[in-house]
Amino acid sequence: MNTESFALRHIGPRPEDISEMCKVIGVESLDQLIYETIPDDINLEKKLNLPKALSEYHFASHINDLSQKNQVFKSYIGLGYHEAILPAVIQRNILENPGWYTAYTPYQAEIAQGRLEALLNFQTVVSELTGMEIANASLLDESTSASEAMTLLHAVRDRQQKKNNVIKFFVDENVLPQTLAVLETRSEPLNIELVVGDPGDFDFSEEFFGVLLQYPGKNGLIRDFEAFTQKAIQNNIKVAVAADILSLVKLEAPGDWGADVVVGTTQRFGIPLGYGGPHAAYFATKEEYKRSLPGRIIGVTKDMDGERSLRMALQTREQHIKRDRATSNICTAQVLLAVMAGMYAVYHGPKGLKFIADKVHKNTVKLADTLEKIGYRQENELFFDTIHINADAKKIKTLAEERRVNFYYPNTDAVVISLNETTSDEDLKTIVEIFADVINETSIEVSAIDKDLIADHKLGRQTEFMTHEVFNSYHSETAMMRYIKKLERKDLSLNHSMISLGSCTMKLNAASEMLPLSNPQWGNIHPFVPKEQAKGYREMLTNLEEHLTEITGFAATSLQPNSGAQGEFAGLMTIRAYHQSNNESHRHICLVPSSAHGTNPASAVMAGMKVVVVKANENGNIDVDDLRTKAEKHKDNLAALMVTYPSTHGVFESAIREITQIVHDNGGQVYMDGANMNAQVGLTSPGRIGADVCHLNLHKTFAIPHGGGGPGVGPICVAEQLVPFLPTNPVVEVGGDQGISAISGAPFGSSLVCLISYGYIRMLGEEGLTASTKAAILNTNYVKAKLSKHYKTLYSGERGRAAHEMIIDCRHFTKMYGIEVKDVAKRLIDYGFHAPTVSFPVAGTLMIEPTESENKEELDRFCDAMISIREEVENSSKDDEENILKNAPHTLAMITTDEWTLPYSRKEAAFPLDYLNENKFWPSTRRVDEAYGDRNLMCSCAPVEEYV
Structure with missing residues (x-):
């Protein structure tokens, strides 16, 4: 066995298994199977021209060498990206934990209650800091979120505005430059006319349906938008606000002064810069717009026993229902990053967030005061963490980069400095020395002022936030570690069993691909640094582009x-x-x-x-x-x-x-x-x-x-x-x-996670990548063959073969036995498996994709489970209300009750096959009530009595 072969670790079937699997399929060899699967006229005419495969050990050395080509300066560029401190307890127990990072989208709520609770926490933090009624479970980035706000406000125009074809959207000139660019991309094909300008000059014309304000502005200025917003409301113009979430700890929430939508990023809640991503954006709005809200919403409902449960509400796969009438094409969220940001809020609590926000703001006041004392003019009357200095940008830039510091230079006469939670007294001293050197000042001390400009200002926050118990309970590492573990145990991930979702490819996410993400040489690079500081990133990304x-x-x-x-x-x-x-x-x-x-x-x-x-x-x-x-x-x-x-x-x-x-x-x-x-x-x-x-x-x-x-x-x-x-x-x-x-x-x-795909390609090489594809096709056809006597495969190629996924037909179960496809999906949980894709692309079916990473033993366990369930279906009756499939999944609490009145045994319910005796996964809730949750939409933490 070649222990240096990553392909051997990534691909599930052992060489000795392949011939046996081919025999079950009915082919002489894997090559014959591939021949019978892929049309002759589209085969590649030559092998892929890719670098030779690296061992895991040599890849680790290679990626570390690349990281050393990055120069990690102290970046005070801002523009929506700030260095943040990721608590080690969250890094080790979530970011680096396959129990969290290998889980799938929580479409099967009964085996996703941990993630769903973490996302409900995230939604609660966002709703309370923004002052809005409802928030989603995150979006892709702040710029995308702002563009979604624009399209939502366009979609909810009133009848008269639509009749009059009101298409103008006003954008604050202080919006982040990348956000303006994304707005331009999104507005043009929808015939939305962008007008960029100073909100102070806005005329509130009836030609406008909405506005976007930046709070604070890109150069740090905080403006009082309450009167502006009230006047917009009077003129039937809806207001979206892009807000820095940490500033909202100190500033009154936009929702409290009338905003219709509030968007932004939660990157500074402990998420690495990562040269631009991934980061979890947020999107919050009024409940009246819930049907137009993009992405996913996590909501509270109850299960079959009336107990509190969580699930995805309203938006679940809404594109598959609405298709070209969908409110957005975004059906994803940055769940892992939202979980981490939400846990940052849980770990620090409201008092901890206030401490962090106060420190950032007071440091910024100190810096502004010091620079003004030595003769610089600071332009922002009110600011949170960003000051706008009149200075010779060229001279400052030269000296700053010599001191390994980055600022933002909006023009030749301006330097913008955005501080963050990592900024120390020593960092402040370095910044001051740079500015002092330009004007030949010496012996400058950083101001000792301890002043809060926002606290006594009319914009200072008066409203409490994060009062729920979850944000006031887990502030020691022991408590936090146990809370994270408690949630993790509720979720079924790839570290427990195969997740055979069609079209979703839940393959191995190798540890060797993931490890570089924790390296600060990759994590602490701002996306707008000069390219000379990101040579490692540029080389990796260029190589990845060429490989793809x-x-x-x-x-x-x-x-x-x-x-x-x-x-x-x-x-x-x-x-x-x-x-x-x-x-x-x-x-x-x-x-x-x-x-x-x-x-x-x-x-x-x-x-x-x-x-x-x-x-x-x-x-x-x-x-x-x-x-x-x-x-x-x-x-x-x-x-x-x-x-x-x-x-x-x-x-x-x-x-x-x-x-x-x-x-x-x-x-x-x-x-x-x-x-x-x-x-x-x-x-x-x-x-x-x-x-x-x-x-x-x-x-x-x-x-x-x-x-x-x-x-x-x-x-x-x-x-x-x-x-x-x-x-x-x-x-x-x-x-x-x-x-x-x-x-x-x-x-x-999302540059940071591109490291994973780069590692995947570099460690597999051409032969490993091709072998992976063949193994994916092999595994699917093996499952197809093993299930063929029990389930009908809906579609096959002209030679009877499936590709990497297959659809099995369960539609006749309802008519013959009273069993629906969702009953099969829920019963699979009792067998320790996540359900395949349910009712897509054909209603009443399951789409199965085992991926190349699953070995024959796991495939056999899955097939045994599916065959056992098929026998249970056969033994079902339309009139049987106490059916084992209808009652699935069975929780530990249900199995261990004193009374058992069901017509099947506890063993049949919980341990139908022997392999479960040594590896049993218990769902934490019984089947959830989807309809109840939509009728009684609750999307944030609240006392139980309010919704059950």
């Missing part, structure tokens, strides 16, 4: 999109820009197969396109005749086809090259959804099938962990003609020479 470009068969890659849905939008926007460059702005028709992910049509609408649905044939594939008819009908206006390959049904459609050619012949471009890219790597590619752009889910194919529902990374890879249109950034030079404006706030999106 090679794997996809394209010409270039942008890493900027920070979720799969953002990648979809970015890909369509590059297509839109390409058509515009050819004087074909009229091309606006987007063909979308009926089986597509729900984000596809939602993204198309956001990109200003009209969706035309293409039918599927009886085999679940794209109906080529219907596609041809619609492509030809719309040939003068055809912009794009969105296609998932292999299909959402888990099939390599043999007509794919014909499909892409039809679109090209009619003037369109082909966008390939990369959700299923893990069935292509090393065997075929988007470029080979004829696509023009694809997004990749790095949190699926390329091993970034799901983190309970985020972080995600959704880079786009493009063909030669689309390279000039790749997204840009207003602060750091990236993207094409005719690039679209920014898709997300940071120039390279």
Whole structure:
């Protein structure tokens, strides 16, 4: 056994298992299986040109050497990014703990109560600090969140505004530059007209439906917006506020002075800078807008026994229901980062947050006072952590960088300094010395003033926050460690058993890929530092871009999109820009197969396109005749086809090259959804099938962990003609020479977690990546074969093979036995497994994707569980109200009650198969009541009696 082979550690089936698995499938070899799965005309013609695979040991050395090329200066740049202190108890027990980072999105609430509670804490903190009624479970970044606020306010215009086509949106000139860029990207295809200016000059014209204010402004000035907001309300103009969350500890909440939406980032609640991400944004609004709120909401409900439970409320997969009518294409959250930020608030509590905010503010007052004493003018009348100094920016920059310090220089005569919780007295002294040296001052002492400018100001916070017990209980490390562990035990993650979710690829997130994330040489780099300070990052990111470009068969890659849905939008926007460059702005028709992910049509609408649905044939594939008819009908206006390959049904459609050619012949471009890219790597590619752009889910194919529902990374890879249109950034030079404006706030999106995908590719190499793809196809077809006598597979390829995922049909269970597919899903919990994807893309089915990382033993356990459940279904009766599946899942409390009146034994309920005797997972709640939670929406911590 080659102990240096990472592929041996990543890929589940042992070499000796493969022949036995092939025998069960009915093929002579793995190569025969691959031949029967993938159409001949799309096979790669040569091997991928990638570096030789590194061992885990040598990768650790390589990535450490790269990190040393980064220069970690003290960065006081601000602009929405601040160095923060991640408490070690949170780093070790959440960030570095697979019990938290390998969990899936909490669609199965009964085995996700820990994450759901942590997210409810997060929502509570956000709601109370912003003064809003409802908050979601996080968004991608502050800039995206601000753009979602704009589109929400556009969507909730009143009838008269819609009739009069009111489309103007006013943006405070003090907004963060990256936020303005994202607003420009999002507004243009929706025909929203941005007007940027000074709020003091705003005329409250009826031509405007909304405004966005920055609080404090990008240069630190805090303005009193209460009168402005009240006047906007009187003129039927809704107000969104982008607010620094730590400042809200000291400032009165925007909700209390009338804001309709408040957005921002929680990065400074203990989350590393990471050269731009991932960080959890926040979005809070009024309850009347809850149906338009983007992303996910965690809500309180009750279970079958009437006990308090949590679940995802309202928005659960709303794109799959609303599709092109969805309020947003974002269906994700930055869950792991939101959990960490929420735990930062739990650990410090309201008193701890006040201490931190007071320290930051008083240090800033000291600095301003000192600089003014030596002759500098400070422009901000009121500030929290950021001062605006009149000074020679060029001279200051030269001296600052010699002292390993970064400031923000908005123009040649200004220096902006943003302090943070890490700033010490020694740091203040260094800053003062830099400014003193420029004017040849010596022996300057930092002011001893202990002054709070905000406390006695009318904007000072009077409202209490975080009064709930959870924020006032866990302030010792012992207590915090145990609280985190208590929540972790409620969740089923990959460290317990296989999570076989179709289209979600819950593969191994190797420890060797994760370890670099804890290295401050990677964690403490501000995204807007000069590129010379980020040479390690730049080299890693450039290499990753080149590797992804090679794997996809394209010409270039942008890493900027920070979720799969953002990648979809970015890909369509590059297509839109390409058509515009050819004087074909009229091309606006987007063909979308009926089986597509729900984000596809939602993204198309956001990109200003009209969706035309293409039918599927009886085999679940794209109906080529219907596609041809619609492509030809719309040939003068055809912009794009969105296609998932292999299909959402888990099939390599043999007509794919014909499909892409039809679109090209009619003037369109082909966008390939990369959700299923893990069935292509090393065997075929988007470029080979004829696509023009694809997004990749790095949190699926390329091993970034799901983190309970985020972080995600959704880079786009493009063909030669689309390279000039790749997204840009207003602060750091990236993207094409005719690039679209920014898709997300940071120039390279979630740079920190790109280290994981880089490690995945470098340690597997070409052979390991190809072997992984083959193993994914092997595992799926093995499960398909083992279950074939018990479940019908809904779709297969022309030679009877599945791709990397398969759909089993449970629809007839309801008619014959009174059992629904959700009953099978909940019963799987009793067997120690997370359910496969339920009722997508076909209602009443389960979509199974075992991934390449699962070994034969785990696959056999899963198949045994599914076969046992099938027997339980057979023994069910429509009239049986006390059915074992209907009662699932069974909790420990239920099993250990004194009385047992059910018609099956406790052993049958909790230990139906022998393997459970040594590895039993107990759900912490019985089946949750979804409808009750939507009827009685409660999305923050509150006394139990208020909602049950």
